[in-house]
Amino acid sequence: KAGVTQTPRYLIKTRGQQVTLSCSPISGHRSVSWYQQTPGQGLQFLFEYFSETQRNKGNFPGRFSGRQFSNSRSEMNVSTLELGDSALYLCASSLPDGLKYFGPGTRLLVL
């Protein structure tokens, strides 16, 4: 089985711009969650989707949003980028038993 794929792998944006990241889960996985990893805060949960519905949300401002499509692919969007949004954004997919499988991540640099 192919693993979780994330595109793009690297991205450079400037402050004030917006960005959309994409995640394709493992075939058959209907749950997708997103995490942000920075050197200062470590790995932090952003939100989780199941069957196109957001089920959990972490403590991030409204500039961070996401959605899931009927084929379980997910996107996350960050509007009005700030320097502090520079991070590795990780997507994980899972089955109902809870095992999460992570993608390689998208590294975002905000200048």
Added chain:
Amino acid sequence: DAKTTQPPSMDCAEGRAANLPCNHSTISGNEYVYWYRQIHSQGPQYIIHGLKNNETNEMASLIITEDRKSSTLILPHATLRDTAVYYCIVPRTNSGNTPLVFGKGTRLSVIA
């Protein structure tokens, strides 16, 4: 999530067993212990999980104490490729919609 405590760093000689401890003294009866690792700049990789019995798979063994307040991840023959940050996680539930709360983990350095 039950709070976990891990040493910030450990060294291990290549070919030797790496034993990574984790304390989770507030764990409740139905909470599992999960281990993930993250090799530099990659996504976290699932290693193993368990409830109360010792578990073994092709990657590692997990030893959970009888009172379940601590566990040890064992990499039987560490290689340089096992150099990574290892996270011990006790999620609130075992369902797929429970977020994983990552602490700082243990940075394992395998030395040639």
